[in-house]
Amino acid sequence: xNAIRLLGIRDTPLSVDEVLAAVGDNAAGGTTLFVxxxxxxxxxxxVTLLSYSxxxxxxxxxxxxxxxxxxxxxxxxxxxxxxxxxxxLGDAAVIVAVAAAHRGEAFEASRRLIDDLKKEVPIxxxxxxxxxxxxxxxAGG
Numbered sequence: 372x373n374a375i376r377l378l379g380i381r382d383t384p385l386s387v388d389e390v391l392a393a394v395g396d397n398a399a400g401g402t403t404l405f406v407x408x409x410x411x412x413x414x415x416x417x418v419t420l421l422s423y424s425x426x427x428x429x430x431x432x433x434x435x436x437x438x439x440x441x442x443x444x445x446x447x448x449x450x451x452x453x454x455x456x457x458x459x460l461g462d463a464a465v466i467v468a469v470a471a472a473h474r475g476e477a478f479e480a481s482r483r484l485i486d487d488l489k490k491e492v493p494i495x496x497x498x499x500x501x502x503x504x505x506x507x508x509x510a511g512g
Contacts, residue, residue, distance in 0.1 A: 375449055377389070380454075390450045391404060394449060401473055402468060410460070423454060423456065432491060440480050440483050444480035451466070496508040
């Protein structure tokens with residue numbers, strides 16, 4: 372069975388329950404979950420608004436990243452979803468989960484999945500700060 376159970380770039384709210392259900396596997400002894408949320412500051416400046424935009428190739432790049440993690444680690448299941456559009460403080464921007472036979476493998480694969488997603492998938496964050504200034508952060512930000 373393919374270890375990649377759920378991937379997506381979505382303009383609707385993300386669900387931790389959906390992601391966890393997607394990676395549920397009786398062969399797994401450990402499951403890791405990472406939820407990236409919108410915080411109220413960045414670089415010491417208060418954030419008032421945040422939005423994400425994705426290149427049309429983002430889902431294909433997300434699949435490529437996930438396939439590499441699944442090939443490099445003995446995972447039983449993995450999932451990754453990223454939000455686009457306007458988000459509020461506290462909203463989930465990205466959720467990744469990995470299930471593996473052992474916790475160490477799940478942690479390592481999960482760390483690689485989120486790090487490579489942030490570095491390689493063409494999704495850009497636009498932040499608006501309380502002072503009215505703005506900042507774009509691209510893949511790798």
